[in-house]
Amino acid sequence: MDERDYSAERIERLLDPQSIAIAGASADENKRGYIATKRLVESEYDGEVYPVNPSYEGEILGTEVHPSVSSIPDRVDLVYVVTPAGAVPTVLEDAGEADVAGAVIFSAGFSEVGNEETEEELIRIANEHDIRFLGPNVMGMVNVPSDICLGIDASYGEGGLSVISQSGNLGMNLGVATNKAHSTGLSHFVSIGNEADLKFHELLPYFAADDSTEALVLYVEGMSEGRAFLEEARRFTQEKPLILLKGGRTGAGKSSAESHTASLAGDADVVADVYSQAGVVTVDSFDDVVPVYQALTDAPTLSGRNIAIMTEAGGVATITADSLVEHGMNVPELTEETQEKLAELFPYSPNLENPIDTMVTGDTASLHGEAAEILLSDPNIDGLMICGGYGGYGVGGTGIELPMDDASAQAQIESARRITELPSEYDKPVVIKSTFTPEESEALAICRDGNVPVYDSFRDASLAFQSLAEYSEAVESADERSDFNAGSGADGLETLEEAADGTVLAEHEAKGVLEEYDIPVAPYELVSSAEEAVEAANRFDEELAMKIVSPQIQHKTEAGGVALGVSGESDVRDTYEELVANAEAYDSEATIDGVLISPMLEEGVEVIIGAIQDEEVGPVVMFGVGGIFVEVLEDVTFGGVPLTEHDARRMIEGIDGKEILEGARDNPEIDEDALVDLLVDVSELVAENPRISELDLNPVFCYEDSLSVIDASITL
Known part of the structure; x- marks a missing residue:
């Protein structure tokens, strides 16, 4: 990375400019330069707007046109460039002479069409004049609190969601999705494109300090400096949630490789685990972004994964329990004291074990609040899901016959007011899954306004708890996780540095390398x-x-x-x-x-440990169960180097076959501490020897009090 001014002050002037020059401003109403000028001049933007066009004299929309950025007498924070590609270097050079802090380069025609030379010229000019820029070929930038909208043909409701996206159109769609969601709005949208200059990680400190940003969402297809991003994301996620949607997840990243590890390491599999290691919450679908955002910003943290379910129907209770367990939650037993209190409240309930079936009807709708408090006070419970018909009284046009009298609706409203008070009182989240969200009742509106997330699908409500659990655990254990500083490799083995590229070490050579790091081999x-x-x-x-x-x-x-x-x-x-x-x-x-x-050694529980150099996030270690069947089972987890003991235990806990390590099917319970030590030692080996492109220890026999590497392969 070059030695440039990466100060927060310059990036802040770019993302929240007090003055904007529009290079390529036009009086032609059909051109981008006119549309951008019109949008800023007629908006509530408080800063100064300076149209720039060397071929035009006079005014555009009553605003004086300047022949160049450097001719503007006042300080300019940002230049928005909408000129043809060939003119962009001249504009950027001129802006540099005027000490402009940043640029948003809407113009296309650079590396995306094979014109790398001109793009490299932009980077050279930016380096020389310390200009930071987004683009080229980006959709633009939006700062809703400051009424700045550059290059985006949409208007957004103001809220706490900020977006950085490699796809301008998809980022715009995320903004539109916030408009459609209840109690959600946009703070910033930044189109980052191909990261020619500004990288994802360089923007994180701004959003960490930005009061209007409650959570940050990223759409990523591939980062150019993923390792730097991990280091910055680890710091960011200790302050605010960071949600990542990864593009190109299917059928990508599988390579023809020397090792099992590399053949198993699809890009999406690796980055999801490693970003999660940094505290990032990854989502699988565009449709998951807003529901997850609402949970992470509205609800309190989740201290555990034990969830109580309250509904008024047995079938709903069963479906909800299934969905929660599928999302990594537990549905534990309630204490006897809790069940006794519930029995007094609901004497005719068919089931007061978790999940509870209250059989609440219109005349008892107010009891939801009291029941919710009883459940949240249970020491076995970390959170509560209310699901089914809650919120249905007082709603018309649903096609479902419910009592619509004022008393039932009012009782429900009373319960809603109490429910919104409970999360802060008990520091436990409440999530509502309601059949009646399309026709919102006053009770549901009270819950939403009171920061109780409300969803219309079992999946979204369960995903809310899963995301809360993952983020809460990441924040709680932040100091125990990797700092992602893999080091320089200065302490590595000289013999590995001297070997030729592409060398595959013979098994005895690979085992010799392992022994140098005190790794037990057969x-x-x-x-x-x-x-x-x-x-x-x-x-x-x-x-x-x-x-x-x-x-x-x-x-x-x-x-x-x-x-x-x-x-x-x-x-x-x-x-x-x-x-x-x-x-x-x-x-x-x-x-x-x-x-x-x-x-011949006594057969133990077989596991595989490997390592690869991932193009996006750098060196990673893999762990899995399966031996010769590992590529069939694909039950593996990944962790970014260097691993801490906490990271290693988290990888072990993350596999589906964890029960095999705990003595299932008459197998002995393995020595997990020895396995943790092995993962950390392999991480150290890879960190200190960056020329290792692939490493495969398969199988490793694990016993009750030891382990042994049976076969090993290392590729340089």
């Missing part, structure tokens, strides 16, 4: 003849595993290059010759370095 000897094999077998005096060693043969089993349970001198000799013959038949051009001999 005993081994490399032999180059049948006689040497017999001598090694006599030293081990156990049943043996014998494996071919060839840099061209990574998947030895497929090549017939593995033999297990070998014993006796004759068997050892014959096996040696057979393995070599199989390897030569599999690949006649392969270099055969010999055969690796190891004593």
